[in-house]
Amino acid sequence: MPDSSSPRIFLSYSRKDGGAFAARLRQDLVAQGFSLWQDLVTLRGGRDWWSQIEDALKSKTVEHFVLVVTPAALESSVVRREIRLARQEGKEVSPVRGPGLEDLNTLPRWLGHLYDLNIPEQKTRFVRVLEGPSQQKRVPAMAPEPPPDYVQRPREFEALKQQLLDSKGDAVAITAALKGAGGYGKTTLAKALSHDPDIQDAYFDGILWVELGGKPENLLAIISDLIEVLTGERPGLQTLNAASTKLGQALGDRRILMIVDDAWREQDLRPFLQGGPNTTRLVTTRIDRVLPGNAIRQPVDAMREKEALTLLASSLPETEVEAARYALNCLSTRLGEWALLLKIVNGFLRNRVGRNEPLNRAVQAANKRLDDKGLLAFDPRSELDRRNAVARTIGISLDLLTQEQRDHFSELSIFPEDADIPIGIIARLWQKTGGLDEFETEELLIELFGLSLLLNLDLALRTLRLHDVVRHFLRAQANQEGLAVQHRRLLSALSDIGKSESEDPADRRYYYQYLPNHLAEAGNREALDALLLDPTWMRDKLLATSNPQYLISDFRQYAHDRAQELTGRTLDLIANILAQDPTQLPVQFLGRLAPDDDSALAPMLADCEPLIKRPALVLRRPTLTPPGAELRRFEGHTNSVDLVVRIDEHRVLSGSGDNTLRLWDLNTGAELRRFEGHTGWVRIIVQIDEHRVLSGSADNTLRLWDLDSGTELRLFEGHTDDVTALLRIDEHRALSGSADKTLRLWDLDSGTELRRLEGHTSFVTALLRIDEHRVLSGSGDDLLRPGSRDCTLRLWDLDSGTELRRLEGYVGWVTALLRIDEHRMLSVSQDNTLRLWDLNTGAELRRFEGHMGWVRTIVQIDEHRVLSSGSEDKTLRLWDLDTGVELTRFHGDAEFLAVEVLDPQHLLAFDRGGRLHVFNIRG
Template identity: 30%
Template sequence: MTKIFISYARKDGRDLAKRLYDDLVAKDHDPWMDTEAIPGGGSWSRDIEDAIDHCDVALALLSNGSFESEICRAEQIMCLDKGKRIIPLLVHEDAKRPVHLYTLNYRDFSDTANYESLFAQLLDDMLRPPDDDIPTVRPTPKHARLFNVPPEPMNFIERADELNKLRRTVIGDDTDRTIALTALQGMGGIGKSVLAAMLCNDPVVRAAFPDGIVWIAVGREANGIMPMTHKIATALGDPLGHYESEAAAITRLHKILPEKSVLLVFDDVWDEDCIKPFRIEAPQCRTLFTTRSMEVIENVGATPVQVDILSPEQALDLLAKWAGQSVDSLPDEAHEVAHECGRLPLALAMVGAMAGKNENGWARALHRLRNADLDKIKKHFDYTHATLMRALQVSVDDLTESERERYYDFAVFREETVIPASTLATWWETHGFDEFDTEDMLEIFVKRSLLRDAGDNRYTMHDLQLDFIRKQVGDDALPTLHDSLLTAFNPDGLDWPEVDNDADGYLYANLAYHLLEARRTDELHALLTGDDRWLNAQLEATASITAYVDDLNLAVETYRDPLTGSEIVRLATLWAARSVIHKRVMSYSDADLTALVWLGREQEALGYARLRTEPQKLFDGLMTIYTACKARAEQRGTGDPPGRPLLDEARQAADSILAADDRDEALSQLVAAQAQAGHFEGARETARRITDDRDRADTLSQLAAAQAQAGHSSAEETFRQASETASRITDGYSRAAALSQLAAAQAQAGHSSAEETFRQASETASRITFDWSRANALAKLAAAQAQAGHFEQARETASRITVDWSRANALSQLVAAQAQAGHFEQARETASRITSDWDRAAALRQLAAAQAQAGHSSAQETFRQARETARRITDDRDRAAALRKLAAAQAQAGHFEL
């Protein structure tokens, strides 16, 4: 009995799926489809994973709905990842096939009149051995990369029901939404961010968004949407040159997101203006945001998912974990503590960590919670957060005076900022701490759930905790605290570019903010506009110009109308600095970018390239960097060659080139690079974007040859596409040239169709009536035949060329091919047929160089003949050029006789 997993979109694939299910059951097979097999209350993710794990074959029903469905995409990629046989079935004739299934042949079930015969074929397909099955390829699935998604927190508890509900809402396909917004709503400290992060790490969700899951920390202090768009662009590998203004950035996202499968997660949204610009019609993308405000949800038209407080059992479980106890060992007071904490996860974590420290911890915690000054707390915080703030007040009061002082230091950091331990160590050294003291202090805060460990010796803080300590410090004292941090980094008052104790780069990203908050605005203005030393220091530290541009934007945003005369001058200076930056970027040539790569500064090179606004120049810059990185890795034999993301970024730049010819040329260049790197599926997808049939046919031919050489089984399909494309070309010359290129590629791959394709190319060229075009077409054919090693056919084709220049060109290429193959005498004889002294000298030069490289004794004689031929050229310039090229070839070959 064959176990069969059926993947389909409910909106338009259910009927065929149900019919297949019933017929497979009737044939004694064991099919599985979600509406038939998931029990009420079952876990969507777990049940689907189990069904895929145990299936023998997966049927992927391809409909218009399945192409847009995250569930279907997740199911398909999970099947590939687990090595399952997949048979795609077309529900609609015009249904798009996802990239990861391109290499699989499919059965067309779109014509229901043929269902019975197709079903019989399907049964036969499933019974075949894997080696004979119609799906002959196991494509490598593409899993979502996680960008800035926070790690799993300490002592978290699984909230399976909430996660299931959220997952169904975000990636369910029972909707026609093309702008899909989901809002995770609940009060502060209730666990929204943790639940959102759990969703991002869910295997089904990751499979549903192969282009990435991008986490953007927003917060109440969000500084406009520009930093958010920059984070999205960076995650997707899109050049920042498209994101110079809000309008340009949003326009760019409207262009690229409809072609992506991305989940955008905006954490802690307070203002609807932070979400509205991202309401983008992109059928395969989804947007999730966390918020406390129902008003924001209603105003942006999002689907809300409520996050409730923990159940009594969950609350006790979380308390026990933070206290380091088992649930069974908790005293009666712990139940009352859970009630006093409102069963809020953040409050439970802080109080549980405090209570677990000593024997009387629970009674002590309960007493403090019940006796906290609630009226005082309510003066500073809204009523909904009073319970949480009471727990926070109790937890902070439980710290020693020294611990509390250091905890209040966190008031200077921005919301959603990741804080390196080294930054705190530098600051706290002024308070007599060494690095071990700093580690101990941070460990105390983390274990008390007053701080979160973000990994890699970096830390984050919940925004409510930040609100609390800022209220404790007070607005008047905050500038002094910022000044204290700055002084710790720069005790001698040096110019900031000269400060070199920022190992983790915190200062390079945040100095402007701290200067602003310390009210050292003159210093900030001088830093950004005085000279370029700070810019150069940031470039060296971050390998990107983005940080400096962000600093300029931050400084500009501080100016508000009405402005004084001096403020107008300063603002104009900042705008001028931004203009200078863009001019500086444009002054970097491709040669400069190559030099930076060879100096080991490829990230800096990328920073400059990505700020190019013209798509053609951007593409050229990215490909220059890719080529230089590849050459550097090959020459040094160390380090990894450039990866796929850089080529993906180049493809996006190529897609933006307006001129069709230039765009096709760029895409063809990109296909060659992708094929050389073994990225065959991406190369074929890129080739499909080429609009000109001649260019696309040539590119597909080259790709197929590369696939065949690598032993990739999709070469056959690519050759077929190249042939179909060439056959559509109406211009005789272009079709003959495309067929010649295809035949050469087929011959190189040992393909049986090469002879027939050469014949078609010959017939097509012969039918061209215009002499010049026919001659050039035959020259292309002769060159292709020579490239394929068909030397006699190439010579015969060249003899049919009536235009001297074209015939000489064909014979010269034949000489080069014969020489490369070691057929030196044949090459010499072919060269003698060239009537033009210029072309014959060039052909003899190539032959002599090949002979010298092979150590052949006749090289000297051939060089002599080439020299005599070159001297007979009557035009002075041509003769001088031919002799220079000959001298260079002789020097390279080590033949210095005149």
């Protein structure tokens, strides 16, 4: 028998055509022992009716929401509002067929499964659902409210809304974008759209909100937070690719609108685009190239005349606005009908009118100040013109402040972009720099918000936010040293946080999340180093932020010595453990690190001991998996990776059996760009210049790519078999080798074949440039093609196409060639060896033996060391060039097929599983 001690069921209906049915249903359920909340019976007089409904739906005792579905209920805004709130609160929604429903095929998708209580089996199932607890997870509603002065922009709003809904008002799974310059109102439009009732009904599984900004440092933490919102579980993920995959799985088939606000870089947006076939993505951005090619774009530029006037006149006396309409229109035009500038000048006008100045005179004063600041007509397409317009427009509001108030406003420049900054943190800073108490801090913030110099001020949540355009203005006014001084003042003001249990949780969270950033900006490397090896700090940060990725991000940004790198790599290994239980931090450190690993670790490990809650089983020596030499692993390819090319200090390009090239960010592990077009295995890549790369494939073609956009610039056809080797001759020419036994010289500008070099009796496997006139080629031995044995090195004259010299002695493929210096060259082979050759005489100088399988590739570390990668033996080996001695060996769990050196201490290796590893050569 159900528990009837408190209402577990909320009954919703329309009185127009569902009242009698709801009364009978209520009687029936009460007779079965259920306790219901029903507005007609339960609402009390004297209180706002909606607040009572809200209280009921937010009550922990109410678990089920029963909706009597009738034509009037489907049209009722109140009923729809109730069902949205019920889903957001995690109530089990059970729609019941009421009177008047004829064509069930026209019912909206958001309604879900409809129970017909006239069918006994459905009624039985309905009662069983009500007997149990709610199985419904909370539907996320993350989008912020539009600002109080929001002005409707029907042209952009309705155009995008129509794209996001089908003819029945249901969700459409697309990627769409609001695109325009900063301050044009993209974010405000996205907020308004997310709170539109039709959109909320269509995307009944929730609305997610993500803020990126120029260079998000905590992308992995942002994704982890979303996954937790969707699943209720904190993930411990190590890579962006893993997090992106997990997010796609968490989205599942749900009808969700995900808004990604302020995307600047394609690599930052990419993780949010995977999976979730029924998820719609709405992106706001200033930069078109970050968007997928198939994204629907809605430009957001200057407001229309009427819209701009409405925003400029917001909260001003209506009678005076009408009298000053012409002057306001002229002022609006002068401001380029740009939302940000209109808001700032509106703040100036409200301030003057609030001091009893007539509006016409306030407009004249605004124009005079803009004249004095030098704001003339500006080109909104020019970034420089826009920046100057912002600076000059903000200047008229700053004139209304005292010098002390302007100084305090400028201090806000040190706070991070797209962050809700606790008022308590600002109060501490301004107490330090100007002696302001908390009341005076709030008064100044209210003044700044009134002048529209703050994007948001929430006195209930006690947070504020700066518009990023205003923040950039403030930072531009301060030199680097001035910013560093302000960061030091903030650090001094925050020095006592973390020492009292009565601290505001928001202040505490901000302190732990952003302290490393403020230390770095202040130039206090010594304090930052101490922080990174302080286990008490790390534990407290885990507890304050509830997300290990914020801690791991500190090490990825700021670790710079071996002890810090080992600590950061250990945190990567144990992220999943810490996500479930932050108190495991000291135990895990003691189980994975030892003082012998680095002398700086000894005091840190000693500090771990007191943090362990007793009684506990404490390891006396490390016995768990240590961090090892591998620094990072990037995943995304769906087939083995045969090659990797370093583009610059931040990026590498890989080619794979999945027919794609992929550009990777070495610092974050993000996949920056994907190059698609080849229909066969990508065998070889060579960089032509800083903007172009050339690839060869098993589809017999070469393709020239634009690195910046990912577009294919040119297709080279002519080979009759796999393209297996490539060589850049100069910025206009490249040489290719193929399984068709030929070498071909190509004109990169026209795509024409300039020369063909023939002589090899098997496929060409490797190419090496000797000088501008000579190249060396290596060949293989195809056992499947009788008579194709070659296994030679051949020196060619590029100008004539003639063979100059032949080097013989191999019993297997020549797989790679490396120029050591002017006189020496190194080759590696299928016969498991490396061989050093004299280029002048053709003599073999030294042989390096030890690999137990094919040697795939060779890279030079410095003048004395080279590194080779093996195949079947799953090792990388570091060799001494002068002696032939093996110096170091790296083991993997798959065959390494491609290697690239980052610097003398770090290297990259791709394995047959498509994973990218970053190794520490010292480690």
